[in-house]
Amino acid sequence: VGKRLLFFQEVGSTMDEALRRAERGTEEGTVVVAETQTASRGRQGRAWVSRTGNLYLSVVLYPSLQTLPYLNSLCGVAVVRAIANISGLKPRIKWPNDILLEGKKVAGVLVESAIAGEQVHHSIIGIGINVALEADEIDEIAGGAISLNHASAGDIPRDELLREILQQLDALYIQLNHGDTPVEEWEELLDTLGQRVKVTWQGEEYVGFADGIDAQGSLLLREDSGTMRTLAAGDATSLR
Ligand code: BTN
Structure with missing residues (x-):
């Protein structure tokens, strides 16, 4: 993951940029990163606020039908590990995949897949991380949001965070393809259980x-x- 890395100043959605490349059979692990998005989307058709200063990325994967159900938990674990390693903060997860700090959303994960018959044609995983939200952006976001710079003492370097996410995704995806699922680690991070x-x-x-x-x-x-x-x-x- 991340050998091929494409940066854009502005896109509609990194999901669509990645999708276009997946349809042409781009190399597995191709990453699309954008500074801003004008038509970004979240789960269940929601919008995702995408101003500059945060991290927006999508990754092209070609998983098997067997590994497909694990991509969601894989992304959750990768994001939590990356945030923890870079900032020392300890995010939790609200099922199915809202990454939380202080009970507020700091990151979201979106997995979109195309399945033809018994085969997965491609999956696009999308990750949005609030690194530096401004006060008016936080007010705009329903359900309460927080950004990393808000929750941590110092500024979070976005390039290091990106590198760490890609590294974690890569390691977890290789393990998944060897039959090692991320579900156990993900379960320990879930706040939802018992509620x-x-x-x-x-x-x-x-x-x-x-x-x-x-x-x-x-x-x-x-x-x-x-x-x-x-x-x-x-x-x-x-x-x-
Ligand atoms: C959610 O919590 O609803 C998921 C949000 C996913 C947002 C990211 S930002 C990068 C990628 N591009 C998009 O349009 N959406 C995802």
């Missing part, structure tokens, strides 16, 4: 107790009716 939560997914709401995750990282929700539900994706809000 009463509401999960929204495709217009449905599920309320219950976040009992655990399965081997692939899906959330095991014990609904109030007693039904166990396995959710591979969604948005969790903790209810207290």
Whole structure:
């Protein structure tokens, strides 16, 4: 990951820049980084604030169908490790993949894949990290956001953070291809477990107790009716 690194001053979305290259069969591990994005997206069709000063990247991967479910947890672990190594801060994760500091979102992960029959044509993983948000940007972001410079004593060097993320992604992806999944480490970082939560997914709401995750990282929700539900994706809000 990161042998081929493309920098842009401004793009619509690094996801689309990476996608265009994936469709032409670009080298696996190609990385697209942008200073600003004019049409960036988050999970479930949300927008992602993309002004200058933060880190926005997408990576082209060609995973197998077996490894595909692990890309989400792989990214979460890579981002947490990178932030911890560069800043000494200890981020946590809100299922499925909001990276939190002081309970507020510092980074987000988006995985988009194209599957044809039994084969994954490509996956694009997108990572956005709030490195230096301004006060008005923080106000704009629903649900509360925080940036690294806010949470840490000193300024965080973006180039070092990028290098560290790519290194962690690379190491975790090689391990995954050898059958070593990141789920255990990811589970230890999850704040959601043990909480009463509401999960929204495709217009449905599920309320219950976040009992655990399965081997692939899906959330095991014990609904109030007693039904166990396995959710591979969604948005969790903790209810207290
Ligand atoms: C989320 O938490 O909803 C995921 C946010 C992902 C944002 C990143 S920024 C780089 C890449 N390009 C995009 O348009 N989105 C992702």
